[in-house]
Amino acid sequence: MRILIAGGRVIDPASGVDEVVDLLIEDGRIVRIGKDVRGARSGVRGAEPPEASKGKRSKAAKNAESAINVDRVMDAAGLVVCPGLIDMHVHLRQPGREDKETIATGTLAAARGGFTAVCCMPNTDPVNDTRSVTEFILDTAKREGAVYVYPVGAITKGLRGEELAEIGELFESGCVAVSDDGRPVMNAELMRRAMEYAGMFDLPVISHCEDLHLSGKGVVHEGIVSTELGLCGIPSASEAAMVARDLLLAELTGARLHIAHVSAAESVRLIREAKARGVRVSCEATPHHFALTEEAVRGFNTNAKMNPPLRSESDRRAILAGLCDGTIDVIATDHAPHTIQDKEQEFDVAPFGVIGSETALALTLSTLVASGALPLKQAIAKLTSEPARILKLPKGRIAEGADADLTIFDPDREWTVDAFGFASKSRNTPFHGWELKGGTVATIVAGKVVWEA
Amino acid sequence: MGLARKDLLRMQDLTADEIRLILDTAESMKQVAGRDIKKVPALRGKTLINLFYEASTRTRTSFEIAGKWLSADVINVSTSSSSVAKGESLKDTGLTLQAMHPDIVVLRHPASGAAEFLAKQLAASVINAGDGAHEHPSQALLDLFTIREKKGRLEGLKAAIVGDIAHSRVARSSIHGMRKVGMEVRVAGPRTMLPCFIDRLGVEVFTDLERAIADVDIIMMLRLQLERQQAGLFPSLREYSRLFGLTLPRLKGAKSDVLIMHPGPINRGVEIAPEVADGPYSLILNQVENGVAVRMALLYLLAGAPQAG
Numbered sequence: 001m002r003i004l005i006a007g008g009r010v011i012d013p014a015s016g017v018d019e020v021v022d023l024l025i026e027d028g029r030i031v032r033i034g035k036d037v038r039g040a041r042s043g044v045r046g047a048e049p050p051e052a053s054k055g056k057r058s059k060a061a062k063n064a065e066s067a068i069n070v071d072r073v074m075d076a077a078g079l080v081v082c083p084g085l086i087d088m089h090v091h092l093r094q095p096g097r098e099d100k101e102t103i104a105t106g107t108l109a110a111a112r113g114g115f116t117a118v119c120c121m122p123n124t125d126p127v128n129d130t131r132s133v134t135e136f137i138l139d140t141a142k143r144e145g146a147v148y149v150y151p152v153g154a155i156t157k158g159l160r161g162e163e164l165a166e167i168g169e170l171f172e173s174g175c176v177a178v179s180d181d182g183r184p185v186m187n188a189e190l191m192r193r194a195m196e197y198a199g200m201f202d203l204p205v206i207s208h209c210e211d212l213h214l215s216g217k218g219v220v221h222e223g224i225v226s227t228e229l230g231l232c233g234i235p236s237a238s239e240a241a242m243v244a245r246d247l248l249l250a251e252l253t254g255a256r257l258h259i260a261h262v263s264a265a266e267s268v269r270l271i272r273e274a275k276a277r278g279v280r281v282s283c284e285a286t287p288h289h290f291a292l293t294e295e296a297v298r299g300f301n302t303n304a305k306m307n308p309p310l311r312s313e314s315d316r317r318a319i320l321a322g323l324c325d326g327t328i329d330v331i332a333t334d335h336a337p338h339t340i341q342d343k344e345q346e347f348d349v350a351p352f353g354v355i356g357s358e359t360a361l362a363l364t365l366s367t368l369v370a371s372g373a374l375p376l377k378q379a380i381a382k383l384t385s386e387p388a389r390i391l392k393l394p395k396g397r398i399a400e401g402a403d404a405d406l407t408i409f410d411p412d413r414e415w416t417v418d419a420f421g422f423a424s425k426s427r428n429t430p431f432h433g434w435e436l437k438g439g440t441v442a443t444i445v446a447g448k449v450v451w452e453a
Numbered sequence: 454m455g456l457a458r459k460d461l462l463r464m465q466d467l468t469a470d471e472i473r474l475i476l477d478t479a480e481s482m483k484q485v486a487g488r489d490i491k492k493v494p495a496l497r498g499k500t501l502i503n504l505f506y507e508a509s510t511r512t513r514t515s516f517e518i519a520g521k522w523l524s525a526d527v528i529n530v531s532t533s534s535s536s537v538a539k540g541e542s543l544k545d546t547g548l549t550l551q552a553m554h555p556d557i558v559v560l561r562h563p564a565s566g567a568a569e570f571l572a573k574q575l576a577a578s579v580i581n582a583g584d585g586a587h588e589h590p591s592q593a594l595l596d597l598f599t600i601r602e603k604k605g606r607l608e609g610l611k612a613a614i615v616g617d618i619a620h621s622r623v624a625r626s627s628i629h630g631m632r633k634v635g636m637e638v639r640v641a642g643p644r645t646m647l648p649c650f651i652d653r654l655g656v657e658v659f660t661d662l663e664r665a666i667a668d669v670d671i672i673m674m675l676r677l678q679l680e681r682q683q684a685g686l687f688p689s690l691r692e693y694s695r696l697f698g699l700t701l702p703r704l705k706g707a708k709s710d711v712l713i714m715h716p717g718p719i720n721r722g723v724e725i726a727p728e729v730a731d732g733p734y735s736l737i738l739n740q741v742e743n744g745v746a747v748r749m750a751l752l753y754l755l756a757g758a759p760q761a762g
Contacts, residue, residue: 216684227648228465230565230586230625300566344544346564348585 001071001447002026004038008076008408012083013381014388014397023081024070025404028447033400038068074449076408079441080376083384083396084116084147084405087357089181089206089260089284089332092118092149095136096125101337101425103137104144109335109357109424111451114440116405117148117395118335118357119387121181122159129154129165131173138174146450147443148405150176150393152206155194161185164194171201176391179206181260182307184242186212191246195255204256204282204390209242209267210234210308219348221309225294231347234309240266247274250281258390259283261334263308265318272327282390284330287356287363288430290319296430302343302350304430306336320373323382329390331382333360337426358422359431365411365438376411404447413439455758460572460579461751463588464629472634476598478750479743485522486745495757496525499556504546505531505582506562511717511741512582512591516559519748523757525556543567547574556756560584565622578755586620592716593626595747597634599739600671603712608635613665614656615697616675616724617646617686623716624675628654641665642675642697645686662697666707673714674699674725690723700726704734712736 005023010033012018024032092106101109103120110118120137122128128137134151141149153170157163159180167178178198184207185191191207198205215238220226222233243259247270250257262268262283274281288306293313296304304310322328336353343350364383368374388396395405417434419427443451456471464472485491501520505513513529520527530550541549543562550558557578560568565585572579583589601607612631618624618640631638632655640651641659652658659665666672677693687693699713713725713735721727730737 222649224650224653227650228625228654230584230588230620230622232586233649300569341542341544344542346543346562346570347566348564 002069003447004070004073005076005081005406005408006073008079008081010081010398011377011380012398013377014083014385015399017398018377023398023406025444025447028404030398030400030402030404033398038070074408074442079408079410081406081408082380083398084407084443084445085114085361085383086117086387086393086396087115087333087335087360088119088330088387088391090118090120090335090357091123091337091353092120093124093337094140095133099425100339102144103140103149104146105423105425106335106337106357107141107145107147107149108451109355109422111146111443111445112423112440113357113359114361114407114409114443115147115357116407116443116445117150117393119150119152119176119391121152121179122154123182127154127158128152128175129157129159129170131166131169134170134173134175147445148395150174150391152177152179152181154178155180155185155205156190159183161187161190164190164197167194167198167203168201171203175203176393177204177206177258179208179260181206181208184208184210184212188245188249192249192253195249195253195257199253199255202256202392204258206258206260207242207246208260209239209246211238211241214238214241219305219309220297221294221311223294223312225297229297229300234307236264236266236311236315239264239308240270243267243270247271247279247281251277251279254280257281261286261289261308261332262319262322262328263289263311263315265315268318268322268327272322272325275327282329283327284332285319285323285328286332286334287360287367288354290316290323291363291367292316292430300347301430302345302347303354303428303432305347305350305352306334306354307352320368323368324374329382329386331360331364331379332387333357337424338428340427343428353428355422355424355426355429357424359417359429359436361409361440362415362436362438363431366436370437404444406444407440408442408444409438409440411438413437415439456754460568461590461755462568462572462579462581464590464593464626464633465588467590467630467633469633472594472597472630475594475747475750475754476601478754479598479746482749482753483743483746485749486742491522492524493522494524495753496520496523499525499756500554501525501527501557501559501752502550502555503527503529503559504550504561505529507583509561509582511744512561515741515744516582516748519745519752522745523749523752525752543570544574547571551575551577557752580751580755583622585622586625587622588626589622590626590630591744591748591751592623593630594751595740595744596627596673596714596716597630598747599714599736599743600712602739602743603736604670610671611637611639611669612671612673613639613641613659613669614673614675615641615662615665615699617677617681618642618651618675619646619648620678620681621675627673628656639665639669643687643693646681662699663703663706666703666711668708669711670708671712671714672699672707676716676718677720677724679720694723698722698724698726699729701728704729714740717741
């Protein structure tokens with residue numbers, strides 16, 4: 001199978017490339033990158049620059065077809081071609097809660113959102129704290145998955161925060177990081193040992209930073225909205241206190257720490273300072289935390305209930321600033337599917353979590369890039385080369401010889417979010433009905449088009 | 454003329470005109486209580502369901518009597534367990550009740566937002582009789598009614614609400630209601646029980662009881678939930694009542710005609726001394742009495758009166 005992606009604006013943050021070139025894909029790899037890679041124009045028609053006209057087939061595409069054999073030419077004129085997006089934080093719910101999501105539906109949702117790889121968190125049932133669960137996930141993903149799946153193993157057995165899981169075996173069987181995501185490791189001594197131990201394999205420890213005592217029975221950010229609605233609040237300090245602790249432990253152990261879903265201004269400040277000191281820390285922010293605030297909870301909207309909670313406008317601005325100055329390395333979704341009946345409950349009772357695979361790219365483009373807050377190349381880096389770097393994945397770049405994992409998107413396409421059209425099994429998004437700009441056109445995994453608009 | 458809304462969920466939604474309409478209607482309803490035959494046919498053929506997920510004596514009884522005096526058929530559904538423990542979701546319970554075509558459902562529920570949630574499921578009018586720490590509008594309305602009855606006006610009066618503001622639905626509803634009718638509102642309590650940004654609701658915040666009550670017309674004491682001690686919000690009942698209990702010596706620093714209110718049930722000797730609760734300025738039993746009239750007004754305005762255009 002030979003595919004030519006012709007005339008697209010290729011943006012590869014890893015190499016710094018941002019230009020209109022063709023990509024030739026063969027046998028799952030990128031084999032050639034360049035202007036007019038088939039030589040069609042040079043001899044016969046002269047070297048015309050490809051036209052950036054959308055809607056009709058560009059000259060580059062027509063030229064390409066006239067030359068040597070390819071099975072398919074994808075006309076990418078006016079579109080952006082970038083390394084396949086990597087979502088380093090999803091919940092696929094399989095094994096255990098297949099009514100909410102499966103590896104098949106979760107990866108298809110990812111593909112629809114432009115992701116070619118996802119990292120799935122271990123809070124399944126059973127928990128991914130042993131080789132057999134990791135292998136089950138990898139086998140199922142190979143058979144049924146639309147995109148690559150990289151499992152994240154548990155830090156502690158059963159996520160109970162009592163004893164270390166067999167991190168060595170989890171590493172050998174294919175886990176790319178360890179985390180008790182959904183729960184913090186409350187015992188600081190155990191977290192220290194986890195960092196030391198994971199450090200032997202140079203595995204990043206992904207920390208869900210939350211002091212459970214400070215969170216208490218909290219269900220929303222502690223702020224004006226919690227006060228007005230009479231809901232128990234989770235103070236920003238619940239996250240930031242744990243961020244501070246884990247930064248100190250990372251400094252103590254020299255281990256690699258990745259802080260999941262940063263939501264509070266205080267956390268961004270602490271991480272910025274730690275990075276300046278040389279602590280080996282990276283972190284991620286979710287689209288909902290940079291696109292929404294606590295105001296979205298009004299009306300007791302359970303689709304705006306997640307942990308960490310949506311915070312204040314000043315926190316949101318701090319997240320934006322952290323994304324812009326590089327304090328926040330990665331954009332990840334924390335895609336957390338829940339059934340309609342689970343969410344259609346009293347606010348206190350409904351589970352935490354929102355889905356994000358199918359809106360992340362468009363929210364990044366609409367909220368961060370279109371506003372001028374973040375240059376397009378930087379935004380793409382946070383969805384490709386940065387997660388690949390942190391997890392040491394051989395992904396997230398466009399180069400001759402590299403895996404042909406590519407995302408083609410239209411930065412100008414306007415669309416309305418319709419949760420009921422999602423590939424995900426679940427519908428729990430706070431963005432239903434939103435008008436967004438920027439849509440996936442095609443998602444290519446190992447040279448195969450796995451999703452196409 | 455009725456209220457141009459299906460439900461009564463929160464004081465935050467009501468306009469000053471709507472509040473006045475409810476209070477005026479309650480005045481005529483109050484006359485029914487003085488009659489030999491306490492019954493008017495305003496809600497004949499209407500069905501009222503009291504759906505209570507929390508223990509309640511006064512509120513449930515008050516709504517029940519209000520419904521019966523208006524000739525509605527009143528059904529009480531009480532469960533001390535939450536919908537979750539019971540195994541049926543609040544949504545399913547709502548749909549089940551809906552199938553029986555009630556006209557009004559009065560809901561008391563431990564979760565904030567439960568009334569709003571149920572109102573979206575039901576064609577019937579929903580009256581929020583207390584949802585978590587969110588709102589308890591009929592309580593705020595009966596308090597306003599009682600104040601107006603005693604003082605002859607509401608505008609310009611000053612009230613202090615004292616106690617566990619953070620967990621109090623009565624406090625939230627009263628703050629909104631009092632502000633809307635032009636009263637000045639103070640809140641006072643231990644710092645651990647004052648929610649963040651409460652000042653943004655337009656109230657003055659105090660942690661010193663004596664200063665808070667110095668020149669107010671109304672002191673509203675809130676019930677202290679004793680389990681807050683385990684949660685670390687106050688060290689002991691002894692210290693709480695020393696700092697925030699309303700006693701006769703403390704009252705000496707207040708206005709001579711100050712009125713004392715409490716939504717009940719009271720913890721005698723904790724937030725309020727017995728001699729204050731039973732004293733001449735106490736409106737605690739007037740509040741209970743007026744509760745029936747105000748709830749009659751609400752039932753009538755939502756289900757019995759001709760609707761506004």
